[in-house]
Amino acid sequence: MIQAKAVISNGQGKFELTTINVGKPGPGEVRVKIKASGICHTDWDSIQNWNKNFIVGHEGAGVVESIGENVSGLAIGDKVILNWAIPCGECFQCREGNLHICEQNSPVCGCGLSGHAHIESSTHNEDPIERSFHLGTMCEYAVVKSEAVVKIDSAISYAAASIIGCGVMTGWGSVVNAANVTVGSSVCVIGCGGVGLNVIQAAKQSGAAKIIAIDINEERLEQAKKFGATQGVVASKTDIDFVDVKAKVRELTDGRGADYAFECTAIPALGSAPLALIRSAGKAVQVSGIEQRIDFDCELFEWDKIYINPLYGMCNPERDFNRILSLYNNGDMKLEELVTKTYTLETLSEGLDDMLNGRIAKGVVIIDSSAEN
Ligand SMILES: [Zn+2]
Numbered sequence: 001m002i003q004a005k006a007v008i009s010n011g012q013g014k015f016e017l018t019t020i021n022v023g024k025p026g027p028g029e030v031r032v033k034i035k036a037s038g039i040c041h042t043d044w045d046s047i048q049n050w051n052k053n054f055i056v057g058h059e060g061a062g063v064v065e066s067i068g069e070n071v072s073g074l075a076i077g078d079k080v081i082l083n084w085a086i087p088c089g090e091c092f093q094c095r096e097g098n099l100h101i102c103e104q105n106s107p108v109c110g111c112g113l114s115g116h117a118h119i120e121s122s123t124h125n126e127d128p129i130e131r132s133f134h135l136g137t138m139c140e141y142a143v144v145k146s147e148a149v150v151k152i153d154s155a156i157s158y159a160a161a162s163i164i165g166c167g168v169m170t171g172w173g174s175v176v177n178a179a180n181v182t183v184g185s186s187v188c189v190i191g192c193g194g195v196g197l198n199v200i201q202a203a204k205q206s207g208a209a210k211i212i213a214i215d216i217n218e219e220r221l222e223q224a225k226k227f228g229a230t231q232g233v234v235a236s237k238t239d240i241d242f243v244d245v246k247a248k249v250r251e252l253t254d255g256r257g258a259d260y261a262f263e264c265t266a267i268p269a270l271g272s273a274p275l276a277l278i279r280s281a282g283k284a285v286q287v288s289g290i291e292q293r294i295d296f297d298c299e300l301f302e303w304d305k306i307y308i309n310p311l312y313g314m315c316n317p318e319r320d321f322n323r324i325l326s327l328y329n330n331g332d333m334k335l336e337e338l339v340t341k342t343y344t345l346e347t348l349s350e351g352l353d354d355m356l357n358g359r360i361a362k363g364v365v366i367i368d369s370s371a372e373n
């Protein structure tokens with residue numbers, strides 16, 4: 001048992017920094033010393049809505065500190081990225097290759113919390129405390145299933161590594177795994193925050209010839225160009241049907257519409273917007289996970305358009321994290337640049353506020369800045 005600082009929420013809008021006890025890893029589990037944890041809109045959502053006590057955070061990187069029985073392929077001291085969609089490797093969807101929607105472990109079947117053996121290993125005031133997405137990365141130590149970590153071999157900072165396992169993967173994988181963007185194609189990206197910037201850099205890596213960034217904020221469009229956008233279109237908050245944006249995109253795509261459009265805003269009213277921007281038989285991708293009911297004009301699907309809603313960039317963690325790091329190691333993927341600002345466990349509320357007000361691409365909580373590993 002070790003003591004660890006942790007951010008705990010009641011899932012009703014409140015959170016506090018406190019000290020918890022973290023037990024030894026059980027069979028099939030490892031204990032990770034967390035070095036950095038990304039701050040995500042899902043964290044904000046969980047703090048507001050989950051309505052139970054839990055350790056906050058689901059994007060993390062750190063070092064394997066101890067290992068339970070029956071764990072292979074990991075050693076103490078390994079540098080790892082945590083992964084919140086933990087594949088069992090045995091169920092129908094895992095066998096189909098859809099590791100991100102594993103039927104046994106997927107957080108999308110509920111609210112991100114469900115019965116797992118290791119939940120008992122962390123206690124707060126003697127009571128077992130659950131971990132967000134079975135990870136709870138805003139804590140100095142996390143006991144997790146060994147399948148929830150991917151060992152990495154890269155000089156990348158822990159701050160930049162921590163965001164691979166959510167925002168980076170979601171944007172990048174939506175392009176590479178879900179839409180399969182082709183060489184020479186045209187791509188629209190609606191919303192140029194942390195996820196949108198990863199859509200843009202993945203489209204560039206895929207050889208897209210035109211990458212049209214769309215945002216209400218001109219500064220964000222300038223930043224998008226640094227990540228590979230070839231054109232920028234300023235959207236107006238009042239043009240919710242995207243009449244002006246659609247006209248500009250048509251102009252830029254020989255009057256036809258783009259081959260692909262990605263929605264990365266999490267604004268429900270924009271759920272149908274990518275359909276308005278693509279050509280017939282183009283692909284519209286809803287990246288941000290909108291779940292609300294909205295009105296859809298079925299004409300938007302004309303003709304032969306495809307609308308997909310991939311989860312987590314259809315992540316295969318071992319394969320994809322290593323691909324992303326290869327691109328990073330070769331200088332073809334900007335990851336350090338995505339981390340606009342860092343915080344501590346004590347200043348998490350400042351980070352959440354910066355995120356909610358669009359002041360940062362991605363904020364990261366540095367939990368342990370010592371140089372070991
Ligand atoms: Zn996230």
Ligand SMILES: [Zn+2]
Nearest residue numbers: 088091094102
């Ligand atoms: Zn499975």
